[in-house]
Amino acid sequence: MNNENFIRRYVIIGERRLSNYWWATIILIGAIGFLLTGISSYIGTKNSLFVSESFISSLSAEPTITNISFFPQGLLMCFYGSLGLLLSLYWWFLIFWNVGGGFNEFNKKEGIIRIFRWGYPGKNRKIDLSYTLKDVESIRVELKEGFDSQRTIFMTLKGKREIPLTGIGQPLTIQEIEKQASELANFLQVSLEGL
16 A cells, blocks of 8 residues: 555745745845945945945936935944844744744554644754544634735644644645645545635
8 A cells, every 4th residue: 555545744834935035135135235335334435335336326316325424324224234134134044944844744554643843943943743633623724815814724623622734924825725625634534614
């Protein structure tokens, strides 16, 4: 018999999504630009530490680096650049640690369900939960539409305890949610609610 008949594993991406790489990079580049412009206005150089004044003036008719005084514009640029740098570093650490990433494994052979996630560094970095297949009562789908639409699959255990199975910030289409939830309910031989 094939292992696919007995074991199902769904990978949860976590923070290592393409959009997080994109925004962490854009914020880092912008923060460095703000910080270097603020520092060069403090030093009083004719050229930015980042790019030359002639290059900036060729791009637009906006004020150049020489027109920026340190107080208050340069100081604010240093402040915003520092904040952006800290935010970007935090985001890069989340990506490196893959916070929220992991998997859901449903094993009929051993009769267990394993839910594994990576958390923040520390003694509780690994979140590894195990349940027996006998404890599962149903699979429930929750759809919330709107500005911050949420589509979540829950596993309902005995005692009405609900465990979310989909990752946060991982928007799946309604068709993908329906397909995954129905496959899981059929695999576990439990009822499907919420559709």
